[in-house]
Amino acid sequence: MTPFELQELVEKISLEFFDKPFQHKAVFNARLKTTGGRYHLNDHHLDFNPKMLTQGMEVFIGIIKHELCHYHLHLAGKGYQHKDWEFKELLTQTGGLRFAPSPPREVKVLIYQCQNCEKCVQRRQRINTERYVCGACRGKLQYLDTTIISLGK
Template sequence: MTEINQIDLQALAERLSLTYFKMPFQHQVRFNSRLRSTGGRVVFPRRGSRILEAEIYMEVNPKLSNEQLPGIIKHELAHYMIYLQKGLHHENDRDFQRLLVKVAAPKYSPLVSVHKSAYLYRCQGTQHHEFKRSRKVDIRRMRCGIDGSRLMLVSEYHAK
């Protein structure tokens, strides 16, 4: 978990923007605790098909460590700088990938997506089809989608 506050986060983003991209980032940067597996994102609000330039902002995951934070901010700033040059783009865009290498920003988030639960069901028909689910299923109501027989919970796993 990062230990910097909102003001220091804003200052860090502005400093990295000037240092690595030679352009100011004059939009808001904030923490978003709802982000799970992604390190951050730049949000381009729209009204119809038009992007509202004045309302662009960056969100950063507060679960990142202080060592990971500059890399993620550089990655998101690269998205913003490519947007200024070319407009909206994709992660695998060649110019974006080159810019990541140039500023030594990570391609992927260091955070790992963790599934909290996993359930394994087996149908009680002759074929014994198996189904993995992330959510629990009501076996009194649900049936096997292949042969229509009843389901049985075989195992469940809960991650912390």
């Protein structure tokens, strides 16, 4: 999803579920760690956590609705905080998510390949290929690549 597509999606959901236009900016913010999105009271823009896209569109749209509840209630001068009944009611009406699911945990792994049987092994840390050999055939291991894997929730 591009930033432009994000903006369009937020505008579309705003009209469809809130009957009001979204007239500010919606942007991706990769620095958000545990939250799915954030509404900024000062300039009314919305931040979205790009990692939440990995949770599927249904979840992501639920997050957009949640942030739009803050947005529209705040601009209308109504109770826009989680504890306010107006917020709870609008969230229920629009089908927004109460809490964003925690993003999947990711770890960096190093991939080694056996030069004899070509079996690949993953290790969290660098290994000494002089000492460690292939578990299947005892062949020599060679460093292949470093990658990021998801451990799920």
